[in-house]
Amino acid sequence: MQVNFPLALSSALAEGVFSARCLGVNSSEQLFQRALAMIPGGVNSPVRAFRSVGGTPFFTKSANGARLTTADGQELIDFVLTWGPAIHGHNDPEIRNAIRDALDRGTSFGTPNPLEVEMAELLLACFPAVKKVRMTNSGTEATMSAIRLARGFTGRPKIIKFSGCYHGHVDSLLVKAGSGALTQGNPDSAGVTPGTAADTLVAEYNNLPALAALFEANVGQVAGLIVEPFPANVGLILPDAGFLAGLRELCTKHGTVLIFDEVMTGFRLSLAGTQGLHTVVPDLVCMGKIIGGGLPVGAFGGKAEIMDKLAPLGPVYQAGTLSGNPLAMAAGLAAVRKLQRENPYPRLEVLGQRVRDTLLAAAKAKGIPLQVPQVGSMFSLFFNTEKVRNYDQAIASNGDLYRKVFRYALDHGVYLAPSPYETAFLSTAHEGKDIDQACTVLDAAVRAL
Numbered sequence: 001m002q003v004n005f006p007l008a009l010s011s012a013l014a015e016g017v018f019s020a021r022c023l024g025v026n027s028s029e030q031l032f033q034r035a036l037a038m039i040p041g042g043v044n045s046p047v048r049a050f051r052s053v054g055g056t057p058f059f060t061k062s063a064n065g066a067r068l069t070t071a072d073g074q075e076l077i078d079f080v081l082t083w084g085p086a087i088h089g090h091n092d093p094e095i096r097n098a099i100r101d102a103l104d105r106g107t108s109f110g111t112p113n114p115l116e117v118e119m120a121e122l123l124l125a126c127f128p129a130v131k132k133v134r135m136t137n138s139g140t141e142a143t144m145s146a147i148r149l150a151r152g153f154t155g156r157p158k159i160i161k162f163s164g165c166y167h168g169h170v171d172s173l174l175v176k177a178g179s180g181a182l183t184q185g186n187p188d189s190a191g192v193t194p195g196t197a198a199d200t201l202v203a204e205y206n207n208l209p210a211l212a213a214l215f216e217a218n219v220g221q222v223a224g225l226i227v228e229p230f231p232a233n234v235g236l237i238l239p240d241a242g243f244l245a246g247l248r249e250l251c252t253k254h255g256t257v258l259i260f261d262e263v264m265t266g267f268r269l270s271l272a273g274t275q276g277l278h279t280v281v282p283d284l285v286c287m288g289k290i291i292g293g294g295l296p297v298g299a300f301g302g303k304a305e306i307m308d309k310l311a312p313l314g315p316v317y318q319a320g321t322l323s324g325n326p327l328a329m330a331a332g333l334a335a336v337r338k339l340q341r342e343n344p345y346p347r348l349e350v351l352g353q354r355v356r357d358t359l360l361a362a363a364k365a366k367g368i369p370l371q372v373p374q375v376g377s378m379f380s381l382f383f384n385t386e387k388v389r390n391y392d393q394a395i396a397s398n399g400d401l402y403r404k405v406f407r408y409a410l411d412h413g414v415y416l417a418p419s420p421y422e423t424a425f426l427s428t429a430h431e432g433k434d435i436d437q438a439c440t441v442l443d444a445a446v447r448a449l
């Protein structure tokens with residue numbers, strides 16, 4: 001590309017960014033203004049835009065352990081953890097070394113590589129429901145492929161999802177979706193055709209009678225049911241006793257493929273995700289986030305008879321130029337092996353309970369209705385008088401109070417998710433003075449309401 005320097009210079013001056021660049025001043029505000037001119041909304045993923053909490057998103061210059069350092073030089077204790085993957089905290093030395101070793105051998109081969117085999121062995125060892133597995137480059141690709149596979153396996157058109165569950169930005173799953181789609185006010189995305197949406201049936205989480213009726217109204221048509229076993233993209237919602245077993249029963253009865261989306265919960269709640277905490281066995285499992293150790297990754301796996309429908313063995317096409325990428329495999333293997341070796345889950349549960357108890361005590365002292373669902377290193381805040389069991393109850397919570405807590409915490413060095421509909425995460429790196437400091441700030445944030 002030819003760059004017309006004088007023109008670039010004058011337009012930079014006109015936009016007032018030239019002096020900033022010359023002086024080496026790259027504040028978050030200035031970076032965001034530059035980004036806004038070129039990147040839609042200034043961000044490469046919508047939840048980063050701070051639109052639901054207001055203000056300008058900060059840019060992160062570096063991250064270490066439980067802390068982010070912003071472009072403005074502020075240090076923040078991070079409860080977002082790159083939206084889940086960083087269970088060992090940021091910039092973990094073991095993961096960094098694994099990436100460095102892999103880097104010395106090359107970044108991508110386009111042929112099978114030994115690390116893919118190690119990763120497959122590891123995932124099968126951790127998830128008893130997974131007998132065969134395929135790697136992808138994102139959680140979105142994993143859920144998209146799992147759904148196509150369920151349709152190819154059953155020869156049926158429809159899928160069931162639950163309102164408020166987020167499964168990545170797959171067309172057929174952007175119907176009543178959670179996470180950024182909900183935060184930005186478009187859980188039903190534009191650009192999804194009525195035909196596509198018509199094959200997606202939406203059910204209410206924790207409501208088995210309604211689900212049974214939905215199955216009865218669509219007998220012989222439902223290829224797959226996809227669920228976040230513990231929904232974590234509309235805040236955190238936990239299943240009623242018997243709900244997941246009820247899903248298994250209905251799917252078995254109707255010949256529907258039961259898909260657990262454990263992209264968020266896999267390796268976060270236990271080595272087998274939620275499947276370490278209950279006895280329900282899905283047909284397919286989607287994974288991502290932690291198994292990439294901070295690099296882009298996803299995976300889906302399950303029963304061999306279903307997985308063997310994938311190309312090149314079967315008729316369901318699925319592919320990826322960079323799938324099983326050696327750097328991502330190396331990072332993920334290091335992350336998961338460290339979890340296997342250290343078993344941090346009991347420690348993370350203690351940290352999670354401490355944050356929950358801090359928030360609940362502060363809310364009680366102020367007489368403010370607050371629910372803090374928490375499991376292990378995951379928790380969220382619902383300003384609600386009632387326990388939240390589904391999407392409708394989640395969005396009926398008071399978002400303004402959340403925004404105030406978010407803002408106070410950020411101003412005092414603690415970064416919560418910039419949306420009332422996201423789950424907060426803890427890492428092993430939060431132990432010690434970081435958790436002490438964070439709890440002091442969160443307590444004050446609620447008392448300041």
Ligand SMILES: *Cc1c(COP(=O)(O)O)cnc(C)c1O
Nearest residue numbers: 138139140166167168261263264
């Ligand atoms: C993050 C997430 C996805 C999407 O993963 P990406 O890597 O962002 O595509 C899918 N399902 C769940 C439950 C998630 O939390």
